[in-house]
Amino acid sequence: xxxxxxxxxxxxxxxxxxxxxxxxxxxxxxxxxxxxxxxxxxxxxxxxxxxxxxxxxxxxxxxxxxxxxxxxxxxxxxxxxxxxxxxxxxxxxxxxxxxxxxxxxxxxxxxxxxxxxxxxxxxxxxxxxxxxxxxxxxxxxxxxxxxxxxxxxxxxxxxxxxxxxxxxxxxxxxxxxxxxxxxxxxxxxxxxxxxxxxxxxxxxxxxxxxxxxxxxxxxxxxxxxxxxxxxxxxxxxxxxxxxxxxxxxxxxxxxxxxxxxxxxxxxxxxxxxxxxxxxxxxxxxxxxxxxxxxxxxxxxxxxxxxxxxxxxxxxxxxxxxxxxxxxxxxxxxxxxxxxxxxxxxxxxxxxxxxxxxxxxxxxxxxxxxxxxxxxxxxxxxx
Amino acid sequence: xxxxxxxxxxxxxxxxxxxxxxxxxxxxxxxxxxxxxxxxxxxxxxxxxxxxxxxxxxxxxxxxxxxxxxxxxxxxxxxxxxxxxxxxxxxxxxxxxxxxxxxxxxxxxxxxxxxxxxxxxxxxxxxxxxxxxxxxxxxxxxxxxxxxxxxxxxxxxxxxxxxxxxxxxxxxxxxxxxxxxxxxxxxxxxx
Ligand SMILES: NC(=O)c1ccc[n+]([C@@H]2O[C@H](COP(=O)([O-])OP(=O)(O)OC[C@H]3O[C@@H](n4cnc5c(N)ncnc54)[C@H](O)[C@@H]3O)[C@@H](O)[C@H]2O)c1
Ligand SMILES: [Zn+2]
Ligand SMILES: [Zn+2]
Numbered sequence: 001x002x003x004x005x006x007x008x009x010x011x012x013x014x015x016x017x018x019x020x021x022x023x024x025x026x027x028x029x030x031x032x033x034x035x036x037x038x039x040x041x042x043x044x045x046x047x048x049x050x051x052x053x054x055x056x057x058x059x060x061x062x063x064x065x066x067x068x069x070x071x072x073x074x075x076x077x078x079x080x081x082x083x084x085x086x087x088x089x090x091x092x093x094x095x096x097x098x099x100x101x102x103x104x105x106x107x108x109x110x111x112x113x114x115x116x117x118x119x120x121x122x123x124x125x126x127x128x129x130x131x132x133x134x135x136x137x138x139x140x141x142x143x144x145x146x147x148x149x150x151x152x153x154x155x156x157x158x159x160x161x162x163x164x165x166x167x168x169x170x171x172x173x174x175x176x177x178x179x180x181x182x183x184x185x186x187x188x189x190x191x192x193x194x195x196x197x198x199x200x201x202x203x204x205x206x207x208x209x210x211x212x213x214x215x216x217x218x219x220x221x222x223x224x225x226x227x228x229x230x231x232x233x234x235x236x237x238x239x240x241x242x243x244x245x246x247x248x249x250x251x252x253x254x255x256x257x258x259x260x261x262x263x264x265x266x267x268x269x270x271x272x273x274x275x276x277x278x279x280x281x282x283x284x285x286x287x288x289x290x291x292x293x294x295x296x297x298x299x300x301x302x303x304x305x306x307x308x309x310x311x312x313x314x315x316x317x318x319x320x321x322x323x324x325x326x327x328x329x330x331x332x333x334x335x336x337x338x339x340x341x342x343x344x345x346x347x348x349x350x351x352x353x354x355x356x357x358x359x360x361x362x363x364x365x366x367x368x369x370x371x372x373x374x375x376x377x378x379x380x381x382x
Numbered sequence: 383x384x385x386x387x388x389x390x391x392x393x394x395x396x397x398x399x400x401x402x403x404x405x406x407x408x409x410x411x412x413x414x415x416x417x418x419x420x421x422x423x424x425x426x427x428x429x430x431x432x433x434x435x436x437x438x439x440x441x442x443x444x445x446x447x448x449x450x451x452x453x454x455x456x457x458x459x460x461x462x463x464x465x466x467x468x469x470x471x472x473x474x475x476x477x478x479x480x481x482x483x484x485x486x487x488x489x490x491x492x493x494x495x496x497x498x499x500x501x502x503x504x505x506x507x508x509x510x511x512x513x514x515x516x517x518x519x520x521x522x523x524x525x526x527x528x529x530x531x532x533x534x535x536x537x538x539x540x541x542x543x544x545x546x547x548x549x550x551x552x553x554x555x556x557x558x559x560x561x562x563x564x565x566x567x568x569x570x571x572x573x
Contacts, residue, residue, distance in 0.1 A: 008495035011514040024437040024455055050487035051470065053460040054498035072435070075428055090455065091429030098421040106434060109456040112448040113478055116457070122444075122470075123487070126457030138455045142428040171417045177410055178393050198403045201410035203393025210535040223403050230533040244383055244390035260535040271542055273488060290384075304484050329424075330416045333409070342405035360523075363516030368534075370523035 002380055003057045003132025004358045009047030010366070012359050017057070020128065020136035025072035028140035030064040030082065034157040035130045035377040037358075037365050038086075039187045040300050043257055044121055045362055046270060048277070048302050051110065051122035058119040059377070060086035061160045062130025063153055066140075075141045082144040083156040084137055085164075085327035088116030088127060091142035102324035107138065113303065114324065123303065131358060133379045145331060148339075155338055157376065158188075158345035164330040166192020166254070169298035170200050172321040173250035178203035182239060182248040182288060183224070184281040186214035188374045189298060190254035191348055194222035197250075199342065206248070208235065208284075210260060213371040221347055229261055229284075239288040247290030255281035256299025257306070265307070276304035283309045289318060297322040351375035444474040466494035 003017045020029055038061055044052045066080040076082065089096050090106035095115070107116030108125035116138070119129015128135065137144060147156045166189045175181060181197040183190045186209035197205045206225045207218040215226035229235040240247060253259075257277020258270050261284075269278035277300075285295045286309050295318050313320060337343040350373045353361035364372045383390050399406045412418045434454040441461055445452050462470045473486035502509050512518065519525070529537055 007498065007509055007514050011509065011511070012516075013510075013514045023458060025435055047491065050484045050491065051473075052491055054494045055460045057459070072430075074430065088455075089427075090434050091427035092431055092434065096427055096429070097424060099417075099424050099427075100421065101427075106453050107455050109443055109445040109449060109453045110474075111446050111478055116455075122457070122460075126459050128457070128459040139429070139434070141430065168417055171415045177407070178396060180393050196409075198399070198406050199409045200415070201396070201407045203396060203399065210533055212532055228533050230535050243392045246384040246390055246392065260539075263539060266539050267542065271539070271546060302484075303478065304481070326417070329422070333414065333416045337405065337408075340405075342408060359514055359516035360519035361516070363519045364523050367520075367525070367528070367540075368536075369519060369525055369528040371528070372523075 001133035002355055003128070004059065004355065005054075006044065006052060006056045006058060007054055010045065012045070012058075012362055014356055014358060017132065019134045022068060022070045023136065024138060025070040026139050026141055027070040028066050028073060028076055028137045028144070029068040030062075030084065030135050030137050030144075031067045032062050032064040032130050032133060032135055032379050033081070034063045034153055035059045035379065036061040036157055036162075037131075037361055037375045037377060038161055039189065039256070040120070041362075042366050043300055043302070045366060046258065048257060048270065048273065049121045049123060050303060053122060056119065056121070057128040057132045059129030059131030059135075060118040060120055061157055061162070062118075062135065063147060063157045063160070064130070064135070067134065069140060073140045076144060076146075081147050083147050083160050084118070084130070084144045086117055086161045087143065087324065087327055088118060088125060088138050089142055089328075090139055096142070099326060099329045100323075101326040101328055103326075111303075117324070131355070131377050133355070143328065145328070148335065150339060151335070152346060154346035154349055154376065155344065158348070158374070159331065159334060159338070160327060161325070162188035162348075162374065163192050163343065163345040164327045164334055165189050165298060165325040166194075167196040167199075167330060167334060168323075168325040169193040169252050169254060169296050170196035172296040172298070172323070173197070173200075173252060173294050174319075174321075175200040175202050175250055177201040179249035180204045180206070180243055181250045181252065182206045182208065182285070183252045183254055184208050184285055185254035185256075185299065186211065186218045186226070187254065188348055190252070191218060191222055191373070192345070193252050193254050193298065194218055194224045195343065198223065199337070206239075211368055214373060217348065217373055235261075236284055236287040243290070247293060248288055249290060250294045250296070251285035251289040252296040253282045253285045253299045257301045259299070269306070276302035276306045279306045279308045282306075286313050286316070286318065289316070291316045292318070294319045294321065296320075298325075348374045349376055353377055355379045444471055446474065447477050448479075464494075464497045466490040466497055469493060
């Protein structure tokens with residue numbers, strides 16, 4: 001089969017690889033029909049995630065058709081068209097039975113701090129991902145669901161990560177009616193966070209980025225107010241002013257470890273890898289939220305330490321909430337929202353890239369060329 | 383104002399929002415929020431086992447020492463190999479709490495790249511920096527227009543990438559040069 005493989009920082013290519021096989025009785029083999037590149041993939045692509053091995057196939061957002069199932073699989077059969085959550089979860093451990101699928105204890109041998117994730121380095125379990133023609137899907141009875149007939153496949157692929165993650169960020173914010181919510185990052189996750197904040201009753205939603213075209217999308221897609229942080233010497237000060245010196249009730253960091261806006265932080269993280277990530281957006285969130293407010297860290301950071309301003313967080317009595325999204329617990333509610341037209345996730349898709357051209361897809365997403373927000377990947381066999 | 387008891391008027395009127403924004407407030411009630419409360423017991427996850435059957439371990443699978451045993455299911459992509467593999471195996475003797483664990487893994491990642499480049503070269507499938515970096519999209523996808531005249535904060539440090547890139551090759555170049563000189567000197571003294 002053809003599959004994307006990692007060749008080192010900033011380099012990927014498409015190679016001939018063996019079609020994955022059933023390795024456990026509850027495995028399924030899925031022929032990928034749609035995949036996507038996520039902002040999280042960029043952390044791997046930039047060489048920031050420890051134990052990212054050359055030869056690995058990335059991709060944790062995909063939909064596809066079941067080609068084969070293991071002996072113990074009951075809920076799926078060959079030919080089913082499924083969407084697959086980015087989390088690999090066993091359904092039976094301490095965490096899974098509490099619906100914390102992203103924290104599964106049985107699927108990631110390499111680390112106890114995170115559950116298994118498709119195509120997300122060995123630190124997330126060493127599974128090949130969906131940016132290829134076929135993928136092994138462990139615990140087929142737990143993760144995947146059939147795509148409902150009425151659902152568009154492009155909406156389905158966005159329901160495997162970006163959309164539920166953004167929605168989950170708004171949930172973590174514990175938004176109350178009329179709250180002022182500031183979302184840092186106008187990528188897919190930030191856009192869905194902003195949109196979902198309204199669903200939870202926010203009274204004002206402000207999205208911050210430095211890419212004007214993404215802020216345009218935030219206005220259009222999420223009806224948010226927007227601020228380009230490069231137009232202000234001090235974005236925290238600006239946010240204080242526009243909230244009458246109170247601060248926002250909720251701040252969401254939907255940027256993660258590659259945050260821009262401080263040369264020093266970028267140099268010591270993305271460039272020199274001396275910290276797990278550049279916490280510029282997280283620090284802005286901590287400083288812009290009001291005392292006793294909520295900060296949500298939904299953006300991804302590496303496992304090494306980062307220079308986060310905990311002193312401020314403590315003095316302000318903040319609640320900081322985080323997690324990888326447990327995608328599947330969100331599906332029933334989000335399926336309703338999509339069906340009722342409350343959400344149309346595929347509106348943020350900007351690019352559809354053939355698998356053979358995926359190296360250019362990564363470059364476009366990484367360098368933010370051509371007004372890229374969300375690129376989908378189309379495998380040959382699709 | 384923040385200096386008196388009343389919350390300042392810094393948000394929109396909720397009646398107006400309800401009319402303006404499709405779906406406003408549909409999940410205002412925490413009961414509608416799927417991740418509230420954080421831990422929700424679910425007996426129907428799809429699992430029909432108490433503990434999953436174990437996947438066959440076809441080679442000594444590296445595992446975090448913070449796990450009691452090898453997890454019943456694990457990824458089988460890219461088994462550790464070569465020098466980078468040895469470093470990785472060593473890294474997995476340290477817990478995730480230790481900085482050594484992560485620094486060794488990051489170091490092994492860089493070694494892996496060097497080993498893989500050489501390996502690809504020897505196998506006749508050398509890496510192609512043009513196609514693998516996707517840099518040609520700079521021409522097809524408005525590389526210049528996407529950057530110039532925008533307010534992008536990343537332009538400043540993209541130069542650092544070039545510098546680090548150049549520095550890496552300069553370092554490799556000078557290492558090869560010194561090695562070559564040392565070998566040549568050795569050959570001369572042998573004579
Ligand atoms: N917790 C989870 O379950 C989960 C799931 C998916 C993604 N993520 C993480 O969420 C983050 C966002 O993902 P994405 O797909 O939207 O990525 P993305 O790269 O498309 O978006 C990030 C955005 O942040 C902007 N940005 C950079 N520095 C900023 C700053 N200082 N302030 C404000 N904006 C800034 C960038 O310009 C970009 O638009 C990533 O870190 C990703 O790893 C987490
Ligand atoms: Zn993702
Ligand atoms: Zn589990």
